[in-house]
Amino acid sequence: MAYQGILNDQARRAQESHDRLSGTSEDFFYALDSIMVAELNAVNPEDLESSDYPPYIRLAFLQTDKPDLHLIHHHLIYIPDSIDGSLSDQGDQILLNLITQARMAKMRKQEEEACNTWQIIEEKYADQLLNNKIPLKLVSLLEQIKILSESDDIEAVNKVAERFYSYLLYPSVAYEASQFRFFWNEVDQMDLSLYPEVDSIRKLVEQKAEEANFLLRMISDRDPVFLQSKQDPAWPGIYKFPLNKDSLQSLYLSIEKPNNQRVGCLIDVIPFIDAQVGNVMAQLDPDQNLSWEVSDTVKSEYSSFTFSAYYPDLILNLKENELSFLNDLSARGQGLYILLFAFIAGLMILGLVFTIYTLNHELKLNRLKSDFISNVSHELKSPLTSIRHLTDLLHTNRVKTEEQKKKYYATMLDQTEHLSYLIDNILDFSRLEDHRKKFRFEQEDYSKLIDKWMSGFKDRLTKAGITLKIDLPDKLPKITIDANAMQQVIQNLMDNAIKYSGQGKEIEIKVWLSGKEVMTSIRDRGLGISKKDQDKIYDRFYRCEESQELGIKGSGIGLTIVQRLVAAHRGRISLESSPGKGSTFTIVVPIKQHEAYEKNSIG
Numbered sequence: 001m002a003y004q005g006i007l008n009d010q011a012r013r014a015q016e017s018h019d020r021l022s023g024t025s026e027d028f029f030y031a032l033d034s035i036m037v038a039e040l041n042a043v044n045p046e047d048l049e050s051s052d053y054p055p056y057i058r059l060a061f062l063q064t065d066k067p068d069l070h071l072i073h074h075h076l077i078y079i080p081d082s083i084d085g086s087l088s089d090q091g092d093q094i095l096l097n098l099i100t101q102a103r104m105a106k107m108r109k110q111e112e113e114a115c116n117t118w119q120i121i122e123e124k125y126a127d128q129l130l131n132n133k134i135p136l137k138l139v140s141l142l143e144q145i146k147i148l149s150e151s152d153d154i155e156a157v158n159k160v161a162e163r164f165y166s167y168l169l170y171p172s173v174a175y176e177a178s179q180f181r182f183f184w185n186e187v188d189q190m191d192l193s194l195y196p197e198v199d200s201i202r203k204l205v206e207q208k209a210e211e212a213n214f215l216l217r218m219i220s221d222r223d224p225v226f227l228q229s230k231q232d233p234a235w236p237g238i239y240k241f242p243l244n245k246d247s248l249q250s251l252y253l254s255i256e257k258p259n260n261q262r263v264g265c266l267i268d269v270i271p272f273i274d275a276q277v278g279n280v281m282a283q284l285d286p287d288q289n290l291s292w293e294v295s296d297t298v299k300s301e302y303s304s305f306t307f308s309a310y311y312p313d314l315i316l317n318l319k320e321n322e323l324s325f326l327n328d329l330s331a332r333g334q335g336l337y338i339l340l341f342a343f344i345a346g347l348m349i350l351g352l353v354f355t356i357y358t359l360n361h362e363l364k365l366n367r368l369k370s371d372f373i374s375n376v377s378h379e380l381k382s383p384l385t386s387i388r389h390l391t392d393l394l395h396t397n398r399v400k401t402e403e404q405k406k407k408y409y410a411t412m413l414d415q416t417e418h419l420s421y422l423i424d425n426i427l428d429f430s431r432l433e434d435h436r437k438k439f440r441f442e443q444e445d446y447s448k449l450i451d452k453w454m455s456g457f458k459d460r461l462t463k464a465g466i467t468l469k470i471d472l473p474d475k476l477p478k479i480t481i482d483a484n485a486m487q488q489v490i491q492n493l494m495d496n497a498i499k500y501s502g503q504g505k506e507i508e509i510k511v512w513l514s515g516k517e518v519m520t521s522i523r524d525r526g527l528g529i530s531k532k533d534q535d536k537i538y539d540r541f542y543r544c545e546e547s548q549e550l551g552i553k554g555s556g557i558g559l560t561i562v563q564r565l566v567a568a569h570r571g572r573i574s575l576e577s578s579p580g581k582g583s584t585f586t587i588v589v590p591i592k593q594h595e596a597y598e599k600n601s602i603g
């Protein structure tokens, strides 16, 4: 079924293509006809000297009252005999002397001198007609042949005969048919022993003479037989007739003019087609979508169209070129398929991009998670190791002085607090991720809380040799916060400030009031954060490369927690930092939270 459908579709398309080509062939034949008619209309009877005719116009003529014929242009080897036979004898004296001299020499049997004199006339008067009628060149050549034919010098005879026949073939001056016949017969009767190459020129002359005879007969007749044939209905007033004889394939075209005159021309069809077909096809098929060939046979895979009866047996072979896939679709009006195709291709590409993106993202997240686990383990391990070590010392009574013991207990307490801060951080992170974190907002004395929280950092700061500057306002109204959450925010920021202080030995915490908001900034003079990292540090598990390279412990969740906790307070966080100079994190929270929000807020 489907196969049959495809076959039907192919047959339908082949038929459509043939129909289109058939239209093109009609345009083609019409265009050729129009060019022919234009050539006929361009024949100007006033201008007999014109040489502006294309080579395929064999002759152009004007017929006046019978039987007068004027050749306007021609490629004939002679012209018709004129009716008016009056001769005017105004020969030039030098010429007459030369002729007399040559004849006298012949009579005196001085053949060589006679020949030489005729040769002078041949060269000097090559383009002249004696008495306006007789080509002087032919006269002198004939005389030379006559003299030489009586000698045994065959070579000399052939040389002159070659010049004689060549002149008949390509005359340098127009002369009449009767003259041609005269000279032709004179030499023909002599029965010369011609060399083959000379004889072949002679044969060519014979053929051309026959052709000229035929053509002249055709156009001389006022009403030749063929003119009784119909006029071409497509071209009213124009008479056409094919003239085919031997190698001659011409088309006779003529048109009636006022005063019983008729202008016509003979067009050599094959050279005409050769000259015009390229131009016509270029106009009909500017985009070169067609292949074409004019030949006398039908070409396979082409659609073939026969020329009209006025032309020789020729065939126009046309074929539509294979189109590219997309052009083919659009050429068949199936733009919808293209759209559909483009749409599906687009979807597939989009799907592919999305899959690659998701895969990449998943891979990155997985790597971050495994980094996180190893980072957290390391972070938890160091306080635990230190606690275990101190406990071991105390347990085995290896600490002697009471003062030393106190110091160790204090360190253990410190480490335990750090441990619980780390664990709280992880637990809070997990609650925030699952939106399970609950907040309890209460009115708090923020300055007091800051003081308390800062005292927790005293030992660490002292150990690290960092001085802490605390800048609190004199009077700060109570603000509504979740104290534990806010402590975690400040602790994380302080923890980072200490961790990433490097050689910078000063940290400043500053609190101030701005309108209805409380601002808290924590400034360190440490490593700083590059511009490209500033947007990423709040992403979970993200750690800047530099801090990892320096071996600073961390898990990449501190700032994520800070950002979410501040957001839960309807606040915001900002950062000013430049590498090597330090960083200032500023958090802004409103003094008051909305009541409804305070009661049941879950982060």
Ligand code: ADP
Binding pocket: 492, 496, 497, 500, 524, 526, 527, 528, 529, 537, 542, 543, 544, 545, 547, 548, 553, 554, 555, 556, 557, 558, 559, 560, 583
């Ligand atoms: P971490 O546990 O690694 O400190 P955080 O989320 O707190 O994770 O911080 C993310 C990254 O931001 C850190 O790894 C560090 O590279 C960078 N960072 C945070 N605070 C500072 C700071 N004060 N100075 C320089 N870099 C910082």
